[in-house]
Amino acid sequence: MYSKSICYTKLVQIYLVIGFIIFVNLFAHHFIHAIRVKRWDLRELTHAPKPLSDNKIKFLASKEFEDRDLFESTLDSILIPRSPGTDGHKKVQKFLRKIMESLEWTVEEDQFTANTPLGKRTFTNIMATLNPSHCKRVLLSCHYDSKLNREKTFVGATDSAVPCAMIIHLALVLDNYLKKSNSDTTVQLVFFDGEEAFVQWSNEDSLYGSRHLANKWSRSAYPKDMRSRCLNETQTTRELDRIELMVLLDLIGAQNPHFYSFYPNTKPLFNRIIEIEKKLNEMNLLELKSNRKKTSYFNGRQAFNYVEDDHMPFLRRNVPILHVIATPFPSVWHREADNKENLDFATIHNLLKIFRVFIAEYLHLNVDEKSV
Structure with a gap:
């Protein structure tokens, strides 16, 4: 017994x-690589945001910058099945090029063919740059492809139609201020292709677009006509070195997300975002559910793990990363329910307010003060 x-x-x-x-x-x-954590030689940031006055923050949070109809129409143009090689994929590519060209930004493509578990596929990264001649760039990025499912009906609202619509919306509503900026750091929107695995996530079956673009820029020389103006003798001369900061948005759009800082060198920027959210709460400028007194999206605790995403090929090449991804992942992740019906638009517009203020502070934009 x-x-x-x-x-x-x-x-x-x-x-x-x-x-x-x-x-x-x-x-x-x-999902989250909490066990095999690798330490990178993280490049220190030399650029610091310039905090805005309360009046300017109030102005950026006003309805003048909100335009919810514009955001929703942008989202609807992306919110279709769009796995690489499909008609929906080509349709979204065309939309991304057209809307950024309408702002008179310089639009480029990085097209290539790669082997996948389902055979060869053609991928296209799309980059839209405000001022290509500026020395440094801050990247606002997302992936525009959607997960391939058997029924070919997955639209990936949080993953990652909403993040792409958000960075486009930020460019649209801040365009006039960005074009008046005296900063030598410009904004570049990067829409990555092929983030999703075709069969099962692995080093080979994932991140097709970001792996290709990071490798390409690491092998491309800094433009010769800019070297004397932009570089000193101690700086390297790769196109990749023009990236001052890469901001990657992913899995955004569900209610009450939680975001954490993953990398110590960008923790000061993450802390600034926390302060911006706090200030907007204090000024009663964020939408709240009836049972909540404030939002608490951004958590000050340093994460000791990381999430595999499109920033990884850049992180491995020492690019400073601000990875804004909901953890834990939304409950609808990789499910048919990841659609427009299950989005929380109050959360989305709250986050847009926070990001508008952050971008204005980071680039030292001369935002008009108005009584609103």
């Missing part, structure tokens, strides 16, 4: 251990 119970207990323990190991490996491999 005793020996049988001991054996049974040991057997249960063994199964529990095996189950736990399988869970940890799956979770770590596909």
Whole structure:
């Protein structure tokens, strides 16, 4: 009796251990790499945001910059099945080029063919730059492809139609101020292709677009006509080195998201975003649910893990990263329910207010003060 119970207990323990190991490996491999954390030689930031006055913050949070109809029409143009190679994919590409060209930004493409588990596929990264001749760039980025499912109906609202619509909206409503900026840091929007795995997430089956673009820019020389103006003798001369900061948005649009700082060198910027959210709450400029007194999207706790996403090929090349991704992931992640019906637009517009203020502060934009 005793020996049988001991054996049974040991057997249960063994199964529990095996189950736990399988869970940890799956979770770590596909989602958050909390076990095999690698330390990079993180480049320190030399640029600091310039805090805005309360009046300017109030102005940026006003309806003058909101234009919800514009945001929704932008989102609707992306919110279709758009896995690489499909008609929807081509349609979204065309929309991205057209809307950024309408602002008279310089639009470029990085098109290439790569092997996938389903055969060769053609991918197209799209880059829209305000002032290509400026020395430095802050990247606002997202991935515009959607996950391929058997029914070919997945629209990926949070993943990542909303983030793409958000960075476009930021460019649209801040365009006049960005064009008047005296900063030698310009804004570049990057729409990555091929973030999603075709079969199962791995180093080879994922991040097709970002891997290609990071490698391309790391091998491309800094424009010769800009070297004397933009570089000193100690700086390297790659196109990649023009990136002052890469901001990547992903899995945004669900209610009550939580964001964490993943990298110590950009923690001061993340802390500034926390302060902006706090200030907007104090000024009663954010939409609240009836049972909440304030929003608390951005968490000051430093994360000791990281999430595999399009920033990784750039991080490995020492580009400063601000990764804004909801963790834990939205409950609709990679499900048919990740659609417009399940988005929380109050949260989306609150985040747009926070990002408008952050961009204006980071680029030292001369925002008009008005009584609103």
